[in-house]
Amino acid sequence: MIYYLTQALVPYMSALDVFRYLSVRAGGAAITGFLLCIIFGPRLIAMLRALKIGQYIKKDHVADLHALHKGKAGTPTMGGAMFILATMISLLFWSNLTNRLLWLVVGVFALLGAVGFLDDYIKLRRKHNDGLSARAKFAGQILAGLILGIYLVSNPITIGASLVTPRDVKDWDTFHERFYAADRGEGTQQVITFWNAFTPEAQSSLLNARPSYNGLRIDYRTTILGVLNNTLSNDNLYDPQLWPISSLTAEGRNLVNKGLDHLNAQEMLRLNRLLLESTFPNAIERSIPNLHTKVNIPGLKDVMIPLGILYIAFVILIIVSVSNAVNLTDGLDGLAAGASIISVFTYALIAYVISRADWSSYLYVIYVPEASELFIFGAALLGAGLGFLWFNAHPAEVFMGDTGSLALGGAIASMAILTKQELLLPIVAGIFVLEAGSVVLQVASYKTTGKRVFRMAPLHHHFELLGWAETKVTLRFWIIGFIFALMSFSTLKFR
Numbered sequence: 041m042i043y044y045l046t047q048a049l050v051p052y053m054s055a056l057d058v059f060r061y062l063s064v065r066a067g068g069a070a071i072t073g074f075l076l077c078i079i080f081g082p083r084l085i086a087m088l089r090a091l092k093i094g095q096y097i098k099k100d101h102v103a104d105l106h107a108l109h110k111g112k113a114g115t116p117t118m119g120g121a122m123f124i125l126a127t128m129i130s131l132l133f134w135s136n137l138t139n140r141l142l143w144l145v146v147g148v149f150a151l152l153g154a155v156g157f158l159d160d161y162i163k164l165r166r167k168h169n170d171g172l173s174a175r176a177k178f179a180g181q182i183l184a185g186l187i188l189g190i191y192l193v194s195n196p197i198t199i200g201a202s203l204v205t206p207r208d209v210k211d212w213d214t215f216h217e218r219f220y221a222a223d224r225g226e227g228t229q230q231v232i233t234f235w236n237a238f239t240p241e242a243q244s245s246l247l248n249a250r251p252s253y254n255g256l257r258i259d260y261r262t263t264i265l266g267v268l269n270n271t272l273s274n275d276n277l278y279d280p281q282l283w284p285i286s287s288l289t290a291e292g293r294n295l296v297n298k299g300l301d302h303l304n305a306q307e308m309l310r311l312n313r314l315l316l317e318s319t320f321p322n323a324i325e326r327s328i329p330n331l332h333t334k335v336n337i338p339g340l341k342d343v344m345i346p347l348g349i350l351y352i353a354f355v356i357l358i359i360v361s362v363s364n365a366v367n368l369t370d371g372l373d374g375l376a377a378g379a380s381i382i383s384v385f386t387y388a389l390i391a392y393v394i395s396r397a398d399w400s401s402y403l404y405v406i407y408v409p410e411a412s413e414l415f416i417f418g419a420a421l422l423g424a425g426l427g428f429l430w431f432n433a434h435p436a437e438v439f440m441g442d443t444g445s446l447a448l449g450g451a452i453a454s455m456a457i458l459t460k461q462e463l464l465l466p467i468v469a470g471i472f473v474l475e476a477g478s479v480v481l482q483v484a485s486y487k488t489t490g491k492r493v494f495r496m497a498p499l500h501h502h503f504e505l506l507g508w509a510e511t512k513v514t515l516r517f518w519i520i521g522f523i524f525a526l527m528s529f530s531t532l533k534f535r
Contacts, residue, residue: 042134043059043136046060062392062412065134065135066388066416066418068134069420069423070130070419070420070426072126072129073123073129073419073422073423073424073425073426073427074426074427076126076130076424077424077426077430077431081427081428081430081431081438082431084121085116085437088116088117088118089116115438115439116437117439118164118439119431119438119439119440120153120443120444120448122427122428123425123427124149124150124443124444124447126420126423126427127149127424130420130424131416131417131420134416134420135417136413139410139412139413140197141408141410141458144188144191144454144458145417145455145458147187148359148451148454149450149451149454151450152181152184152363152447152450153446153450154180155184155446156441156442156445156447158171158172158180159171159177159446160441160442160443171442178360181359181446182359182360184359185356185357186355188355189351189356190352193351193352196332197332197460198331198407198409199291199307199310199331199332200310200329200331201313201327202272202309202310202312203309204265204269204313205265205401207325208324209323209325210322210325211322211323212260212264212323214320214322215320215323216260218231219231219246219264222234223235223243223247229282230282230319231320233279233282234271234277234319237271238267238271242271246263268316271312272309275308277312278296278300278315280296283318285297289314289318291314291329291330292315295311314327328344330348331460332351335351335460335462335463336406336460336461338464338467342404354462358453358465359453361476362452362453362469363445364476365449365473365475366445366472367446368475368476369472369475369476369498370440370444372434372504372510372513373432373510373514374429374514375500375513375517376440376448377428377429377440377448378514378521380449381422381425382521382522383452383469383471383521383525384418384422384425384448384455385418386468386528386529387414387452387455387459387461388414388417388418388419388455389418390459391411391414391418391455391458392415394408395409395412397409403532405461408458408460411459414455414458414459417455418455428440428444434514452468452472453465456468456469464528464531467527468525468528469524470524471521474499475499475500476498478494478498479497479498481497483497500513500514500517
């Protein structure tokens, strides 16, 4: 709302153009989300109390744990609705609602929040800790992953390199020789076509550049890259007589068959980049095709795992795993909320980086041009999460319930997928991996040996039963989560 209002008023008040910047909108989204929770949170908590929507505490299994937590019985739950609504409202004010990646992450966030809400509602109706059956809950999570996976395979969010960077060039002298020949009308017709697509000023600057004694000068390289990248946006470059469809790669054929009039700007750039690669096979590196169904290995440059149609199953696995991991972590006041805030904002910063062609190229990460609005989403959820944490900190006035934990898990998982940093999840969300891993290890050990590895799983209960105060467990887990976040940023530069 504010975003569109200020853009409409920019012609009359140029100072309002500042609201176009991501950093300004992200700050506004975070503050708005926080204030909405602070202002309306007490009313929501009072309403939940009036409706007697309180938490039930199990008495079975571990008596010591019940003794520690029995005082929490009756604390309002389903408080996750607080930060879900605050995030949505904040996005209405500050985001660009035409961005499809924003709608994808919001869709998963809302759908899993709805699954959690239904689970909490059933628990309250039964006055018992058992809500949706495991099968029904998994069905909701799988549905969210299936919808997202099918969309991403059918509608790529990244289609490989478009603009040419210095590391894409294998042989600078080839450009020098073949463009000089093209100016004389010599060489292949494809090279001449590129040459004729240059503006007269660009042609002049290339002709006036001279190589130094040890190869092409840096300034010439900069000039030629600028000319090439400007030309790649030309929507009249492709000529089927010069580049028969049979000579194109499978990706190029798909783009041409889609119809040149139906290609968006990014797809046209990609097609022209493929034409450039075929025209200068000895000078330009072949770019990696089908990035949307490949998974990059953190720490390794351009090393991809091709999944093809199996990428849909991979997306489902991520959605189900992360949402359940956050759900398992939600056992202490402020624990899941604080850890989720760290993970969400880490991916928000990554989204900012990979939405910029210059930074993504420098760091050798996949460029996702539409990921900028994920930064706004992360900021809005950060602010709303902090606002919720204001009331969820020990001693908690409200619990998020499955409504909040499943929604947060869906947000973290979908941001990992949409930023094409899926395998970075075990580091970014390391605290959730430890919590879920402790449950898997405990169950496996008990079923195979009859012995337990931990006094109780998930892991946070193990430390509680060792005598750690609840606040100490929570704060130390937050610290570990923050360390994991710092580690994830370091992997970006390792490439």
